[in-house]
Amino acid sequence: MTFHLMDDWLRAYNAKTKQHNRHVLLFSGSVMCHPCVGLCNVQFVWFSQNTTSVSQHIDEGIILCI
Numbered sequence: 001m002t003f004h005l006m007d008d009w010l011r012a013y014n015a016k017t018k019q020h021n022r023h024v025l026l027f028s029g030s031v032m033c034h035p036c037v038g039l040c041n042v043q044f045v046w047f048s049q050n051t052t053s054v055s056q057h058i059d060e061g062i063i064l065c066i
Contacts, residue, residue, distance in 0.1 A: 010037060017041040
C-alpha cells in the first residue's frame with residue numbers, strides 16, 4: 001500500500017459514504033501509507049504506538065496458522 005493508493009481509496013470511499021448519507025469511523029495503525037486528509041464522512045482514530053499486536057491479532061501469530 002502506498003500513500004497515493006490509500007489517498008485515492010479514501011477519497012472514493014468518502015464520496016460513496018456521502019452519497020449514502022453515512023458517517024464512518026476507521027481505526028488505523030500509524031503507518032506511513034495512511035494519509036491525514038480532511039474528509040467529511042470518514043474519520044480516522046489512530047492507535048497509539050506499539051499497540052498493534054494488542055489491537056490487531058494478526059500480529060500475534062495467527063497469520064502463521066493460515
